[in-house]
Amino acid sequence: MAQTFDVCIRGAGIAGRALALLLARERLSVALVAGPKPQAADVRAYALNASSRTLLQQLRCWPDEEHATAVTQMQVFGDLDGSVQFDAASQGVDALAWIVDVPALEQRLAEAVRYQPMVEVVSEPVDAPLTAVCEGRSSRTRSEFGVDFAITPYPQHALATRLRCELPHGQSARQWFSNEGILAFLPLDGAQGQEVGVVWSTAPEQAQAWQAADAQDFAEHLQAISQNALGSLSLSAARMCWPLQQAAADHWCGRMPGDAARSWVLVADAAHNIHPLAGQGLNLGLGDVQALARILQERAYWRSTADLRLLRRYERERKAALAPMGLAMDGLQQLFARPEVPVQMLRNLGMKGFERLGPVKHWVARQAMSH
Numbered sequence: 001m002a003q004t005f006d007v008c009i010r011g012a013g014i015a016g017r018a019l020a021l022l023l024a025r026e027r028l029s030v031a032l033v034a035g036p037k038p039q040a041a042d043v044r045a046y047a048l049n050a051s052s053r054t055l056l057q058q059l060r061c062w063p064d065e066e067h068a069t070a071v072t073q074m075q076v077f078g079d080l081d082g083s084v085q086f087d088a089a090s091q092g093v094d095a096l097a098w099i100v101d102v103p104a105l106e107q108r109l110a111e112a113v114r115y116q117p118m119v120e121v122v123s124e125p126v127d128a129p130l131t132a133v134c135e136g137r138s139s140r141t142r143s144e145f146g147v148d149f150a151i152t153p154y155p156q157h158a159l160a161t162r163l164r165c166e167l168p169h170g171q172s173a174r175q176w177f178s179n180e181g182i183l184a185f186l187p188l189d190g191a192q193g194q195e196v197g198v199v200w201s202t203a204p205e206q207a208q209a210w211q212a213a214d215a216q217d218f219a220e221h222l223q224a225i226s227q228n229a230l231g232s233l234s235l236s237a238a239r240m241c242w243p244l245q246q247a248a249a250d251h252w253c254g255r256m257p258g259d260a261a262r263s264w265v266l267v268a269d270a271a272h273n274i275h276p277l278a279g280q281g282l283n284l285g286l287g288d289v290q291a292l293a294r295i296l297q298e299r300a301y302w303r304s305t306a307d308l309r310l311l312r313r314y315e316r317e318r319k320a321a322l323a324p325m326g327l328a329m330d331g332l333q334q335l336f337a338r339p340e341v342p343v344q345m346l347r348n349l350g351m352k353g354f355e356r357l358g359p360v361k362h363w364v365a366r367q368a369m370s371h
């Protein structure tokens with residue numbers, strides 16, 4: 001007899017694999033549909049918060065210290081002399097975030113899936129009461145289900161790579177806002193590391209030109225934008241580009257076309273995209289994973305995983321969590337995208353004022369750490 005599944009997960013990225021492992025722990029049988037392997041390794045490193053870390057630790061997939069560097073300080077610089085600093089000690093925590101090597105995390109998740117007997121990796125979608133769509137921002141299944149995905153493109157691409165630095169990063173994450181966009185240096189390789197993950201959000205033509213530019217010229221240009229903070233820099237990985245967008249699906253769950261007994265639900269980037277400037281996209285996605293797994297686990301024994309009341313509860317809960325984060329990222333991106341001198345002065349003055357506002361600053365830091 002053919003194997004039956006409780007849930008079919010389409011997409012074996014970080015969100016899809018984490019969801020598969022979490023549901024399997026609740027004794028649900030899962031088919032995980034894996035797409036073709038990517039051509040090149042991901043050069044990115046993600047800033048993950050405490051809640052994502054706890055989830056990945058519970059799944060025994062949190063990478064070792066070398067691949068998950070604790071951030072004890074964050075420094076944000078404006079284009080005049082405005083700056084804001086956060087540090088873990090004054091927030092009463094061990095780390096503000098962790099910078100996680102993406103290939104290392106993907107490998108840990110893939111291994112855990114291999115040893116989980118309740119998860120079967122398949123190459124085509126299978127029938128199940130619930131289909132969870134974890135196919136990322138360009139999800140084909142979401143389009144097939146006729147979901148409206150309202151996209152607002154930013155006039156920016158993110159150019160990501162890695163740099164070796166003359167000076168140790170000192171576990172500090174640094175960000176520079178300027179007319180050339182937003183440049184982030186994220187500490188890698190553990191506490192003593194001298195390598196940083198780079199995310200530079202800049203005009204598309206600028207991103208494309210610098211992606212193709214001579215490696216030494218590129219490193220020197222970033223050294224100038226970063227005000228020589230880590231000394232001389234050299235490129236240590238390929239350069240990859242992502243167009244940036246804010247996007248959200250109008251509805252996140254529904255009945256499978258032509259089958260009233262089966263349902264679908266959108267999870268993580270398939271449901272929403274935000275600007276990566278505060279490194280929150282996957283944190284929100286893993287929040288979706290936790291909420292969906294909890295709601296399915298708490299259901300009455302006679303309710304199916306396809307029950308739309310459960311899925312709508314998940315949608316309401318997660319849309320509420322997403323709204324403030326999406327608005328904040330959009331506002332910051334727009335404030336720093338304006339080249340006019342008064343706006344430039346205003347944002348630097350704003351940064352200085354913010355730096356003096358102890359309780360407000362503390363509140364903002366806690367919001368960023370916990371979402």
Ligand SMILES: Cc1cc2nc3c(=O)[nH]c(=O)nc-3n(C[C@H](O)[C@H](O)[C@H](O)COP(=O)(O)OP(=O)(O)OC[C@H]3O[C@@H](n4cnc5c(N)ncnc54)[C@H](O)[C@@H]3O)c2cc1C
Nearest residue numbers: 011013014015035046047135136268269279280281282283
């Ligand atoms: C430059 C940049 C930096 C970022 N930095 C951070 C950060 O610091 N912190 C943070 O929290 N977030 C960050 N993000 C956001 C983060 O990348 C995403 O939120 C995260 O990758 C979403 O994971 P996902 O599993 O939903 O989607 P994806 O990572 O896109 O995975 C989707 C998977 O589904 C597969 N797939 C697609 N279609 C099909 C199909 N039809 N059938 C089967 N499989 C399919 C794909 O091959 C892929 O494996 C950043 C994003 C960018 C662009």
